[in-house]
Amino acid sequence: MEKFTLKYFQKYLDYLRENDLYPKIHEVEGPSTSPVVQMGGKKYLTFCSNNYLGLAEHPEVKEQTKKAIEIYGTGSGSTRLLSGTLDIQTEFESALAKHFGYNDSVTFSSGYLANAGVIRMLVDPFPYFKLPTFSNVFASDAGFIISDELNHASIIDGVRLAKADRAVYRHGDMTDLEKLLSNNKQKRKLIITDGVFSMDGDIANLKEITKLAKAYGAILFVDDSHAVGVLGPKGEGVAHYLEVEKDVDIIMGSFTKAFGSIGGFIVANQTIVDYIRITARSYIFSDPIPPAIVYGLITTLRVITEGDRLRKKVSENADKLRDGLKKAGFTVLGDKTPIVPLFVGNEKKAIQFSDELHNRGILAPCVRRPAVLEGKERIRFSVMASHSFEQIDALLNVCVEIGKKMHMI
Numbered sequence: 378m379e380k381f382t383l384k385y386f387q388k389y390l391d392y393l394r395e396n397d398l399y400p401k402i403h404e405v406e407g408p409s410t411s412p413v414v415q416m417g418g419k420k421y422l423t424f425c426s427n428n429y430l431g432l433a434e435h436p437e438v439k440e441q442t443k444k445a446i447e448i449y450g451t452g453s454g455s456t457r458l459l460s461g462t463l464d465i466q467t468e469f470e471s472a473l474a475k476h477f478g479y480n481d482s483v484t485f486s487s488g489y490l491a492n493a494g495v496i497r498m499l500v501d502p503f504p505y506f507k508l509p510t511f512s513n514v515f516a517s518d519a520g521f522i523i524s525d526e527l528n529h530a531s532i533i534d535g536v537r538l539a540k541a542d543r544a545v546y547r548h549g550d551m552t553d554l555e556k557l558l559s560n561n562k563q564k565r566k567l568i569i570t571d572g573v574f575s576m577d578g579d580i581a582n583l584k585e586i587t588k589l590a591k592a593y594g595a596i597l598f599v600d601d602s603h604a605v606g607v608l609g610p611k612g613e614g615v616a617h618y619l620e621v622e623k624d625v626d627i628i629m630g631s632f633t634k635a636f637g638s639i640g641g642f643i644v645a646n647q648t649i650v651d652y653i654r655i656t657a658r659s660y661i662f663s664d665p666i667p668p669a670i671v672y673g674l675i676t677t678l679r680v681i682t683e684g685d686r687l688r689k690k691v692s693e694n695a696d697k698l699r700d701g702l703k704k705a706g707f708t709v710l711g712d713k714t715p716i717v718p719l720f721v722g723n724e725k726k727a728i729q730f731s732d733e734l735h736n737r738g739i740l741a742p743c744v745r746r747p748a749v750l751e752g753k754e755r756i757r758f759s760v761m762a763s764h765s766f767e768q769i770d771a772l773l774n775v776c777v778e779i780g781k782k783m784h785m786i
Contacts, residue, residue, distance in 0.1 A: 384438075392745070393396070395727075396729075401716070401735075406418075407588075410428040410431075410433035410637060411423070411426075412761060412763050417551075419738070421735075422761065423739075423741075424764075425741060426738050426761060427603070427634040427635075427636045428635075428761055429447060429606065429761055429762065430570075430606055430637070430761070431637070431687065431761050431762045431763035432636060432681070432687075435637070435676075435677070436635070436678050436683045437676055438637075438677050438680070440555050441675070442670065442673035443669075444672070445465075445607075445671075446616045446669045447671035448479050449463070449465075449667075449669055450668075452664075453665050454664075455666055456661065456662060456663065456664055465671050465675065466484070466671055467666070468675065469629065469671050469674055470482045470484055472678055473642060473678065474644055477614075477617075477622075478613070479646065480603065480607070480645070480646045480647040481644070481645070481647050481651075482642050482644040482650065483588050483643050483650050483657075483739040484640055484642045485640060485641045485642065485659060485663070485665075485666075486641075486663055487631075487641050488531065488600075488602055488629070488631030488720055489534075489629075489638070490660075490663060491531075491641035491642065492529075492531040492629060493531060494645055494653075494658055494660055495535070495598075495627075495629070495653055495657050495659075496532065496535035496567075497539035497540070498653060498657050499596060499657070500522055500539050500565065500568050501539055501541055505657070509778055510558060512544060520565035520566065520567055521541055521565065521566050521567070522536050522539060522541055522542070523541050523542070523544075523545075523546060523561075523567065523568050523569070524543065525537060525548055525549070526545045526546065526547055527547045527548045527571070527577060527611070528569060528570065528571050528574075528600070529571055529600060530747075532571070542673065548574075549579075550748070551585045553584070554589055555687045558592075558593040558595060559775050564595075566593060566594065566599070567596045568589075568595050568596070568597050568598065569600070570597075570600070570604075571599075571601075572602070572603070572604040572615035572616070573601075573602075573608075574711075574716060574718065575603050575605075576716075576718065576748055577718060578711020578715075578716030578717060578718055580604075580608075580615055580618075583613060583615055584621055587621045587625065590624070590626075594629070596626045598627045598629065599614075599628050599629065600630075601628050602629070602634055602641075603715075603716060604714070604739075605628075605630040605635055605636075606634065606635025606636060606688075607688060607691060607715060608712055608713075608714070610656060611682045612681040612682065612684060612688065614630065616628060626645060627644070628644045629641065629642070635678070635681065636677050637677065639670060640672055640674070667670045687762045690762040691715050692713070692715075694760045694769060695713075695715045695717055695760045697717075697769050698769050699712070701770075702717070702773065702776060705780065705786055710755065715760045716757065716759060716760075717760060718755040718757050718758070719757075719758065721743075721754050721755055722752055722753065723754060724754050726754070726785075727743040727744070727754035727755060727756060728745070729783065730743065730779055730783065732778075733779045733782070734775060734779065737778075738777075742757055743755075
């Protein structure tokens with residue numbers, strides 16, 4: 378038998394490139410978080426960034442981050458269980474917990490690592506050595522995961538790492554969710570949902586989900602990465618926006634969206650946070666967010682807390698784009714969030730639409746497999762507070778031009 382070679386991978390790559398299916402990755406010169414970016418010496422209007430409040434370029438945040446480099450350097454040294462926790466890490470996690478109204482928080486070097494590390498620890502037995510059985514409340518020490526079918530890839534991967542049984546309920550279908558809860562009454566149950574679904578831009582029905590979680594004794598875990606900073610009275614996210622924050626056990630979030638930075642976090646009660654610190658492998662065996670970034674995030678959190686003007690602006694921008702696309706005759710998904718997906722429903726057409734935008738000086742990604750199912754392709758526009766109405770009008774005009782050319786409207 379022929380020895381394994383790289384030809385195996387090359388055949389797939391050749392097929393994808395020959396059929397224009399290999400994704401185009403643009404090289405941006407300078408920051409990629411501004412409404413206008415530069416590539417190949419040309420300027421492009423961008424609707425790709427999740428920098429919803431425009432804070433990646435906030436002058437005070439940048440100044441504080443520079444200042445912290447002089448104090449702490451650029452690296453973390455080692456994991457927190459080996460080299461210790463820095464004072465600013467403790468300060469930030471305390472401020473983060475207070476902001477959301479929880480007892481404590483724990484931060485990770487990415488949101489993906491937060492989900493990958495935490496989910497399995499909420500449902501599997503203690504992972505590292507045999508402990509006594511402390512309770513006979515449940516039929517088994519292993520739990521049961523119930524996850525929305527459109528949850529983010531990091532949740533899906535986090536669930537796959539768990540030994541516990543799992544089930545997926547139809548997106549936003551409360552009847553389906555209750556059926557799964559009812560059929561597993563004697564198990565330690567974990568419900569997981571996005572707060573805002575990243576590809577559809579819709580908001581989870583947390584009012585009904587919290588009622589079901591309470592009725593069936595389930596832990597409720599909300600990945601609120603795309604709502605934190607944007608929704609809620611002070612940017613606390615969907616739970617506070619819908620006024621059910623007291624009924625959500627765990628909120629997970631990312632600093633790569635409205636915070637305009639890097640990292641992820643969990644906020645919960647003290648017991649859960651303490652347990653995560655000594656079980657989650659992505660916390661134990663991975664270095665934390667660099668201290669200079671943490672220093673900047675302390676300032677970012679304050680700006681978000683006081684950011685009513687920014688939240689109002691990003692909401693107005695998203696409404697203007699969403700309403701304009703609908704008025705033009707496009708099918709638009711989602712509501713009330715900075716994510717505005719223009720539904721296409723065909724892979725080749727979605728690629729063509731994105732290419733046509735690029736040719737006219739606008740960047741917006743074609744979302745297709747594996748991010749969405751075949752037949753659910755769309756152009757995903759991300760709106761920022763730093764976009765002007767004039768820039769949104771320019772996008773709308775171009776979309777109408779392309780839509781007519783492609784016979785979509």
